[in-house]
Amino acid sequence: MDQQMHARHAVLSHPLEGKSLSLKVARDMYFLADTLSLEIQRDMRYLPALLVISMILVSCSPGSTGLNDQPNEGWQTDFFDDFDTFDTANWQDQILWVNNEDQCYVRDGEYGTREVGDGTIKLKVISLGEPIECDNIDKWGNKHPDTRYVAGRIASKNRKEFVKGRWTARLKTWGNGQPGMFPAWWLLGARNNEPPVEEEDENICWPMTGSGEIDIFEHHGNGGADHYTARTIKSLGRCESLNPDGSVEGAGDWWTYQIGLTATLDEYHEYSVEWAGDTLIYRLDGVEAARQDSLGANYPEPMFAILNYAKINDAPMDGEWVMEVDWVKHEVWQESAPR
Numbered sequence: 001m002d003q004q005m006h007a008r009h010a011v012l013s014h015p016l017e018g019k020s021l022s023l024k025v026a027r028d029m030y031f032l033a034d035t036l037s038l039e040i041q042r043d044m045r046y047l048p049a050l051l052v053i054s055m056i057l058v059s060c061s062p063g064s065t066g067l068n069d070q071p072n073e074g075w076q077t078d079f080f081d082d083f084d085t086f087d088t089a090n091w092q093d094q095i096l097w098v099n100n101e102d103q104c105y106v107r108d109g110e111y112g113t114r115e116v117g118d119g120t121i122k123l124k125v126i127s128l129g130e131p132i133e134c135d136n137i138d139k140w141g142n143k144h145p146d147t148r149y150v151a152g153r154i155a156s157k158n159r160k161e162f163v164k165g166r167w168t169a170r171l172k173t174w175g176n177g178q179p180g181m182f183p184a185w186w187l188l189g190a191r192n193n194e195p196p197v198e199e200e201d202e203n204i205c206w207p208m209t210g211s212g213e214i215d216i217f218e219h220h221g222n223g224g225a226d227h228y229t230a231r232t233i234k235s236l237g238r239c240e241s242l243n244p245d246g247s248v249e250g251a252g253d254w255w256t257y258q259i260g261l262t263a264t265l266d267e268y269h270e271y272s273v274e275w276a277g278d279t280l281i282y283r284l285d286g287v288e289a290a291r292q293d294s295l296g297a298n299y300p301e302p303m304f305a306i307l308n309y310a311k312i313n314d315a316p317m318d319g320e321w322v323m324e325v326d327w328v329k330h331e332v333w334q335e336s337a338p339r
Contacts, residue, residue: 086114092154094196097144121154123152128148134146164296164333173323177223180222186306209301212235214303226262226265230289233253
């Protein structure tokens with residue numbers, strides 16, 4: 001019985017990893033263990049079966065050395081949000097017009113674009129059928145044209161900002177691979193001069209140091225299903241500007257450091273980036289998927305997180321597109337972490 005209770009405590013006392021374990025499987029195993037413990041009181045032949053179940057449960061705990069262990073030795077969690085509510089101490093809506101996107105970002109989950117329930121947050125693009133006026137403004141003060149598409153975008157700017165470390169989100173999409181789909185999980189330098197601007201030092205243009213960008217997960221539906229991109233944006237040493245013909249003179253190189261990766265996007269996965277020194281490491285479900293040596297040195301500034309679903313072009317859509325996020329966390333590397 002002591003071994004059984006130890007196994008139960010080991011799993012239930014670690015909610016970050018516990019949410020990745022199938023709760024149904026865990027509950028079924030606990031029920032079976034309880035049943036066996038009662039049978040043991042009548043017949044000791046059931047004892048070996050109980051011990052096997054207890055060993056399996058213990059192997060799922062964070063202190064185990066099983067094959068499912070995450071490479072998090074030395075990493076200490078300093079921020080975790082499991083979206084039981086929309087916590088305004090962690091996030092705020094980000095209202096702006098970028099990338100010539102087709103949708104209008106709206107506040108406070110209007111039209112159901114930001115929905116919290118059952119321990120997740122759902123960020124959506126929704127087709128309203130008829131165009132509405134949009135108050136989103138671009139970098140040069142131009143107002144977004146009327147549009148029938150609305151969407152949700154949240155940022156931890158001025159709420160949760162960290163220098164380096166490991167950022168992870170557990171998320172999935174509801175369908176993928178349709179033209180125009182553009183869900184994203186990414187980081188931006190905390191001195192970025194785009195809305196909301198709440199501090200005097202938020203005066204650096206994208207993607208200069210202080211306003212640099214790291215993309216952990218971006219899905220471009222035009223490229224087909226079950227793929228995503230991770231990257232850093234290479235700064236060209238200038239701010240974006242408008243040419244006389246109205247076109248944009250770019251300031252960032254999107255392609256040099258782009259990494260194409262694959263995953264079953266309609267299933268939950270953990271998408272991470274980490275850097276304690278100068279090497280950026282991207283992980284999928286805790287396993288290294290790619291790395292970029294020396295590029296971490298380009299991001300010495302505090303960075304905040306963004307979750308959004310955009311419609312990147314004017315391809316037709318009906319209904320809604322959804323990115324569902326189970327949780328987000330940040331970890332900091334500590335050399336003297338307990339072993």
